[in-house]
Amino acid sequence: MNSIEGSVVAAKNARFALVASRFNDLVVDRLIGGAIDGLKRHGVDEKNIVLVRVPGAWEIPLAAQRLASKKKFDAIIALGAVIRGSTPHFDIVASEVSKGVAQASLSTGVPIAFGVLTTDSIEQALERAGTKAGNKGFDAAMTALEMVSVLRSIDGV
Numbered sequence: 195m196n197s198i199e200g201s202v203v204a205a206k207n208a209r210f211a212l213v214a215s216r217f218n219d220l221v222v223d224r225l226i227g228g229a230i231d232g233l234k235r236h237g238v239d240e241k242n243i244v245l246v247r248v249p250g251a252w253e254i255p256l257a258a259q260r261l262a263s264k265k266k267f268d269a270i271i272a273l274g275a276v277i278r279g280s281t282p283h284f285d286i287v288a289s290e291v292s293k294g295v296a297q298a299s300l301s302t303g304v305p306i307a308f309g310v311l312t313t314d315s316i317e318q319a320l321e322r323a324g325t326k327a328g329n330k331g332f333d334a335a336m337t338a339l340e341m342v343s344v345l346r347s348i349d350g351v
Contacts, residue, residue: 198347200340204237208268208342210335211261212243215274217250221316224323225273225309225331232335251276251310252287255294262304269338270299273331274310275319288312305341309334 210233214226226245233243244267248257251274258270272295278284291310299306309331313319321327 196351198344198351200343200347202236202336202339203343204233204339205268205342205346207242208238208339209242209266210238210244210338211258211267211270212245213254213257213261213270213272214245214247215249215251215254216247218275218277218319221275221277221311221319221323222273224320224329225275225311225334228324228329228331228333229271229273229309229335232332233339236336236339238339250274250287251291254291254310255298258295258306259298259302262298262302262306265302265304267304268342270304270306271331271334271338272306272308272310273334275323276310276312277316277319278312278314284312305338305345307334307337307341 214222246257254272258272261270276288295306311319311322322330
């Protein structure tokens, strides 16, 4: 049996785009830092990383899809923070962002790692952006690296 698994070592000349919301930038800036740190630590040259800032999480799927459709990036990392408030707005945004990112990935064939936090409080978001619960931006970068490796291996079968 032949088994295919990915690696978190950067594939040769792999290019990555980060799509990050400006809204909740106190949290998102930490996610960006974690993602860039993860990519660079695992062998991605900074010249192969592009950061695209969008107004909020709602806009992430469209920007990610546009980048993916260009076929210039091996993977995209979506970064944002949707924090629950006292209205149903949270539920709508969180649901549509996750669906939109999944749809963009499936329709283009480009992996889009989901690093959009959906939390009940700012404290929970900060915990996931580099304190108690690690950095989900870093985790999303690891997912992107591994998916590039997996897909390149699948293409070679």
